Amino acid sequence: SQQGEEDPQALSIQEGENATMNCSYKTSINNLQWYRQNSGRGLVHLILIRSNEREKHSGRLRVTLDTSKKSSSLLITASRAADTASYFCATGFRYNTDKLIFGTGTRLQVFP
Amino acid sequence: SQTIHQWPATLVQPVGSPLSLECTVEGTSNPNLYWYRQAAGRGLQLLFYSVGIGQISSEVPQNLSASRPQDRQFILSSKKLLLSDSGFYLCAWSRTPLAKNIQYFGAGTRLSVL
Numbered sequence: 001s002q003q004g005e006e007d008p009q010a011l012s013i014q015e016g017e018n019a020t021m022n023c024s025y026k027t028s029i030n031n032l033q034w035y036r037q038n039s040g041r042g043l044v045h046l047i048l049i050r051s052n053e054r055e056k057h058s059g060r061l062r063v064t065l066d067t068s069k070k071s072s073s074l075l076i077t078a079s080r081a082a083d084t085a086s087y088f089c090a091t092g093f094r095y096n097t098d099k100l101i102f103g104t105g106t107r108l109q110v111f112p
Numbered sequence: 113s114q115t116i117h118q119w120p121a122t123l124v125q126p127v128g129s130p131l132s133l134e135c136t137v138e139g140t141s142n143p144n145l146y147w148y149r150q151a152a153g154r155g156l157q158l159l160f161y162s163v164g165i166g167q168i169s170s171e172v173p174q175n176l177s178a179s180r181p182q183d184r185q186f187i188l189s190s191k192k193l194l195l196s197d198s199g200f201y202l203c204a205w206s207r208t209p210l211a212k213n214i215q216y217f218g219a220g221t222r223l224s225v226l
Contacts, residue, residue, distance in 0.1 A: 044217070098208075100158075104155040107153075
């Protein structure tokens with residue numbers, strides 16, 4: 001399967017704590033993206049990191065990419081109850097730039 | 113600004129009945145269009161994508177088909193639904209080339225086949 005794997009599958013933390021989610025993939029990529037999905041809703045793009053970048057920040061989000069290990073991590077700092085959602089990584093292939101392959105997702109629960 | 117419309121929000125259909133889900137995009141031209149299916153508590157499975165009118169790429173052989181009759185319209189169809197077709201269907205669009213852009217998702221259609 002080309003689908004990426006995310007770890008952990010589920011994560012529960014208290015407000016104010018940091019949440020770290022990991023994504024592993026199998027093929028050569030052009031970019032890696034992270035999306036968020038509130039329960040029963042569509043996905044919303046969070047951040048994109050290109051294959052030649054190692055780290056990127058956006059507000060409370062920090063993404064790292066290690067192409068040698070074919071892995072990425074998403075760190076949410078100072079989490080809030082409103083961060084409760086599922087988070088998915090998606091990889092853009094180097095040799096087919098028309099599609100993304102999504103990972104299995106991490107369900108994050110932030111308790112107030 | 114660009115918007116994506118997907119309907120209906122929920123659908124209950126009997127086994128063996130036909131299906132037609134429609135997705136339209138406004139505010140952009142020549143978008144890439146995508147259909148995904150998401151099983152309960154799972155990741156997204158890419159079903160079809162289209163880079164232009166009449167151009168459909170199928171990712172997973174199955175009981176479904178897709179069509180793009182107009183530039184900003186993407187339709188997911190089935191002649192006879194199976195129980196296994198139940199799920200959450202998401203339409204998305206992107207600018208081209210995708211390598212430099214992101215996908216924008218509709219609100220989804222929850223399909224229950226009984």
